[in-house]
Amino acid sequence: xxxxxxxxxxxxIESVNIDLGSELSKFGKPELYTLDVVKKELIxxxxxxxKIALEFIKRFKVKVIKSSGQDADSEIVRTAxxxxxxxxxxxKALIKRLVRKGVKVVxxxxxxxxxxx
Numbered sequence: 001x002x003x004x005x006x007x008x009x010x011x012x013i014e015s016v017n018i019d020l021g022s023e024l025s026k027f028g029k030p031e032l033y034t035l036d037v038v039k040k041e042l043i044x045x046x047x048x049x050x051k052i053a054l055e056f057i058k059r060f061k062v063k064v065i066k067s068s069g070q071d072a073d074s075e076i077v078r079t080a081x082x083x084x085x086x087x088x089x090x091x092k093a094l095i096k097r098l099v100r101k102g103v104k105v106v107x108x109x110x111x112x113x114x115x116x117x
Contacts, residue, residue, distance in 0.1 A: 001026035002079050004091035005062065005074060007041045010053035016111045021060055023114040032062040035079065037072045039064055077101060
C-alpha cells in the first residue's frame with residue numbers, strides 16, 4: 001500500500017510512542033512517500049521534531065515526489081487523488097479535504113496506534 005506522509009505526521013514521530021513503519025505494515029506492505037514541499041518545510045524548521053522527521057525520511061528511504069506547487073496541503077490532496085495514495089496526517093482541516101475527495105486517511109489515535117478511515 002502506498003502512503004503519502006504529511007509534515008505533521010512526520011514531526012509527530014518524536015512525541016508519540018509508536019513505530020510508524022511497523023504500524024503502517026498492518027494495512028499492507030507499506031511504500032512510503034512524501035512530497036518535496038513537505039521535505040522543504042521540514043528543512044526550514046530548526047526544531048528537534050523536524051530533524052527527527054528528516055532522519056526518518058533518510059533511514060526508511062521515503063521516496064520524495066516532485067510537486068508543482070508551493071502549498072503542501074493542496075499538493076497532497078492533488079497527488080493523493082490522482083495517484084491513489086493513502087495520506088498519513090494529523091491535520092484536521094486536511095483530513096476533511098481528503099475525505100471529501102474520497103481519499104483514505106491514516107491518523108494517530110491515542111498516541112499509541114494508527115487508524116484508517
